[in-house]
Amino acid sequence: MNHKEIELNLRKVGSSFVLGQGASLETIRESEARLGINFPNEIINFYETLNGLSVATPKFELLRVEELQRNNELVIFGQFNGCVPVGFESSSINSAKQWNIVNSNNGYVITLTISSFLTNKIWAWLLRGREVWEKEIYT
Numbered sequence: 190m191n192h193k194e195i196e197l198n199l200r201k202v203g204s205s206f207v208l209g210q211g212a213s214l215e216t217i218r219e220s221e222a223r224l225g226i227n228f229p230n231e232i233i234n235f236y237e238t239l240n241g242l243s244v245a246t247p248k249f250e251l252l253r254v255e256e257l258q259r260n261n262e263l264v265i266f267g268q269f270n271g272c273v274p275v276g277f278e279s280s281s282i283n284s285a286k287q288w289n290i291v292n293s294n295n296g297y298v299i300t301l302t303i304s305s306f307l308t309n310k311i312w313a314w315l316l317r318g319r320e321v322w323e324k325e326i327y328t
Contacts, residue, residue, distance in 0.1 A: 192238055195307075202244060202315045209241030212254045216240075220254045224264060226279050229287045235303045247318060249311065263293055269314055273322045275299060292322040 192211065199206045217236050221227055228236075241253035251267040252258075258265045263276035274293040283289050285301045290310075292299060299321055300306050313319040 195239060195242075198312060199242075199244065199315075204244055204246040206245065207241070207243045209239060209253055211237045212240035213237075217254055220257055224257060224259045226259070226264065229282065231287050231303050232277065235307065239307075244315060247315060249315060260293065263291070264288075265293055269320075269322055275322065295323075297323060 192208070196208055199208060214233070214237065217228065217233055236254045239251070241256075242249070242251040244250070248271040249267070249269055252265070259279075260276065262278060262280035264279050265274050265276045267275045269275065276291055276293040277288040278291050278298075279288055281288075283301050287302050289301055290299045290303065290306050291297060300310055310321045313321050
């Protein structure tokens with residue numbers, strides 16, 4: 190998904206938003222050094238396309254690469270609903286050759302790839318209000 194597609198989809202949400210332009214590779218490398226990690230290629234590509242996003246309602250935020258915070262092996266990069274931080278599980282590479290994306294409060298694995306997070310999980314929350322950060326209970 191490119192920057193223009195993201196912007197078009199955000200307009201469908203019907204809420205105010207701030208969408209950051211992509212970060213330079215130099216800025217991304219500086220963040221890697223500050224955090225003491227090396228991003229998988231897909232995450233580098235993600236930040237080169239999109240560096241920060243804030244949606245007012247329903248509340249959602251992706252931090253700019255310069256704002257990422259490390260909490261042990263988690264790299265906190267966003268927040269759902271104003272209270273559910275999400276992070277990259279940087280301790281190991283998963284079967285998709287990326288880092289798991291997890292609910293930082295409880296460790297629930299939201300998805301295995303940044304692509305799935307960007308094209309599916311974010312929109313499930315923004316467009317349908319589906320809480321993707323918890324296991325769904327089917328009755």
